[in-house]
Amino acid sequence: MSDTPRRRIPEAALGRLPIYLRILVDLTNDDVTQVSSEQLAELAAVNAAKVRKDLSYLGTYGTRGVGYEVKFLTYQIQRELGLNQSWPVVIVGAGNLGQALANFTGIAERGFHVVGVVDKDESKIGQLVGGVRVRHADELQQIASSKAVSIGIIATPAQHAQEAADSLVRAGIGSIMNFAPTVISVPRGVNVRKVDLALELQILSYYEQTRNNGLRAVETGDSSDSVSA
Amino acid sequence: MSDTPRRRIPEAALGRLPIYLRILVDLTNDDVTQVSSEQLAELAAVNAAKVRKDLSYLGTYGTRGVGYEVKFLTYQIQRELGLNQSWPVVIVGAGNLGQALANFTGIAERGFHVVGVVDKDESKIGQLVGGVRVRHADELQQIASSKAVSIGIIATPAQHAQEAADSLVRAGIGSIMNFAPTVISVPRGVNVRKVDLALELQILSYYEQTRNNGLRAVETGDSSDSVSA
DNA sequence: ATTACCTAGTGCATACATTCACGAACTCCG
DNA sequence: CGGAGTTCGTGAATGTATGCACTAGGTAAT
Known part of the structure; x- marks a missing residue:
């Protein structure tokens, strides 16, 4: 197949692509050329499997045993999001x-x-x-x-x-x-x-209130513990 | 069980409570005293069953055959969200x-x-x-x-x-x-x-791009026929 | 080449969210 | 009082998202 029969990207995954994109741009600025799903996950504060699955909706752009080439992946996400144009x-x-x-x-x-x-x-x-x-x-x-x-x-x-x-x-x-x-x-x-x-503030209000009631608030999405090293 | 064994409100439902709340406040300003899940749903642009389920997490505050009392429901949502205080x-x-x-x-x-x-x-x-x-x-x-x-x-x-x-x-x-x-x-x-x-803009960009590709963009929380060209 | 070791991609189980559809409970009216 | 009409509350079915755990496919060193 010359052109990928592009699957529609699930809403949830779509919402994370811009985050990955931003991280990839930062990585490029830091002269990083390769990145693994594990590293991306860490930076995006999500699960590594999720990163891989999200990226798999775009196509098969990683290399097993190696990771993703930062520039290439950046380009692919931009293209997919329609950010080649302004x-x-x-x-x-x-x-x-x-x-x-x-x-x-x-x-x-x-x-x-x-x-x-x-x-x-x-x-x-x-x-x-x-x-x-x-x-x-x-x-x-x-x-x-x-x-x-x-x-x-x-x-x-x-x-x-x-x-x-x-x-x-x-x-x-x-x-x-x-x-x-x-x-x-x-x-x-x-x-x-x-x-x-x-x-959004009202949602925070809810969590603050439940926190004070002794009920443990559950964080949005998944929360990484601890601060960056 | 002394006090209400309050269920934790699911994240998705929690995100809609402030919307209902706003609508209820508007209704009060328009001197509306009763509202049905159907009407609330219409105003919030969601499904009526969803409204009822969302509200059911707070407690049983509606009256079958009648609907919800606007003021009472307003109060309950505010209380739940911790908005009694500033x-x-x-x-x-x-x-x-x-x-x-x-x-x-x-x-x-x-x-x-x-x-x-x-x-x-x-x-x-x-x-x-x-x-x-x-x-x-x-x-x-x-x-x-x-x-x-x-x-x-x-x-x-x-x-x-x-x-x-x-x-x-x-x-x-x-x-x-x-x-x-x-x-x-x-x-x-x-x-x-x-x-x-x-x-958020980048997500819109994606939808605009797919729209132009003839692939029908799927709206958030809305269905449409998918077409491939 | 062979072996050891990574890491992407994904099937599957589980969790969460949405929607339907129906019984329960209430009002209204004759 | 009883039946018609309304609307909530919710069990169950379906759809979507997540995360584990495994496989496939790659590197690197000897």
Whole structure:
């Protein structure tokens, strides 16, 4: 078979690929050229078998008895995640959060660049945020199509999030990352991922409370004991 | 059995309780007093059976043939999550993100209050951020113990995240929320949750790429027909 | 070549999560 | 009061994720 009949990557594994990727990039910077699943697992704080299984969804890129070649594996994960290109992204909402996101260098470093920031508030329009000028929310569609944007970020207050989502969908955007603390509804076929600070804090609150009740909190995923040597 | 032999709530269900909670609060504001699992499910964009099962971990708080009393259920979820009290929180890192977090009203509204923001950068110290003055990272331990803080937020660059984590642990903090794009290691017993923007974007990138390959992306928690080209 | 030793890849058992489907329990109405 | 209608709670089936333990396939040294 010339081209791999690519299996869909399970959601759980998919969520770990970016972590491996980051570690691999760090390893390259440290001039490490080979890495074993055992080492990767240690660095990612997961089980080694899990690392191997996750990577096996991509293809057979390791060498038995040796490990994985860092550069090659880096490339393969990037390719699989679609990070060979830099994706244009629009941010809806130029408040605290929108600005912090636009200025977040991690975005640019990892395969994305902000091509637009919009807001409904006239007083924000024209401000320079993360290298782009804030434009009016009504211009979203125009920005999205002229820059071929397919990923949008909602950084509005909760009460405007659904409206923002609707605009993004109308603008033809297929993937949305929602920072607003509310559930947004989108048509089938549009991908949504949410980042919900309050939710995460509330989960921590639960664990803190159970800890104090003498019930041992169970850590998220698997926790490695002890600090790095 | 004197007290309720409280079952531990499964991680997956736990992650949805804050969503239900938010919806219930909204319902109260709209003067809705009763709600069915069907309605809750609709609002939370999940399956009704899931709602019922999730809520059943808390106890038997619904009434067959009727539904759930909004106020009562709200109270029970809050109690379970430990949100009867307002948790003091410290933020490590007063950069863009740290400031945005400190100013984020959603924190205060949902059972948390920022009692300290620290940074290593002398130029940031003394600045007023989200109502508190930035103090030096060395004072973390003092702040944490004087204010009985048990939840810490890491909002530093990746390269300082482990150091921040170590400080938080030394300060006796048991739950950490990590915004830095790196894996931090902590002693067993310390809870860590991560919020990783780049990771989420990269997952969206994957879905966008597969969409363009004609392979239908599968949404989170949603099914669709898989097609291969 | 042969042997000793690694380490990737994976089948399988187990654990966890989701969803269905149905009985139990409640309300409403005639 | 009794039957129709509603909705919770949950057992059981299915789907997904994890981790062990083994095999296959590679290196290295003699």
